[in-house]
Amino acid sequence: QTPREALEFLDREAVTGTLFNDYALGGFVAWQSGGRRPVFMDGRYLFQDLLVASQGAEPDADYALAAFPKAALPGPGGLPRSPNALRFPKERWALAWSDDAAQVFLRRRPRNEALIARLELRQADPADPDFVAAQVRSGVWKRETVLAELSRVTGAAGKALGALLP
Secondary structure (H helix, E strand, O other), rough: OOOOHHHHHHHHHHOOEEEEEEEHHHHHHHOOOOOOEEEEEEHHHHHHHHHHHHHHHOOOOOEEEOOOOOEEEEOHHOOOEEEHHHHOOOOEEEEEEEEEOOEEEEEEEEEHHHHHHHHHHOOOOOOOOOHHHHHHHHHOHHHHHHHHOOOOOOOOHHEEEEEOOO
């Protein structure tokens, strides 16, 4: 799968600035956009958390296009967490788009405030199904709120998350 729909989303919403990505999707984005999108590609992307912790810095990008994670990682409280949920913490990044191929995260910056206010998936992260379902089961999040956000998510992953909700 390619992030074609994510790129269409970026064009439709006029998201500009430098894209942060690893080599897996970054080359496709650079090719598909004909060079219109500046892409910061880094083979160390898989080790971003380690680099940030050790150096206290991350690439200065306006948005990130992340591959839809294939596996979950152990997170706080023993719940599996998506690698993207750990790479793009909510205090610095907002999930704005998700489909079966990719996720788009916008950096929390003044230039992105209006987009984030309108588009952020605050709870419905299809890449983090166990965590989302646990939040709904425990009553921390309301099922109706998560389902409303999921109505903006395309693909099988969003439908699968909706089916998990009690």
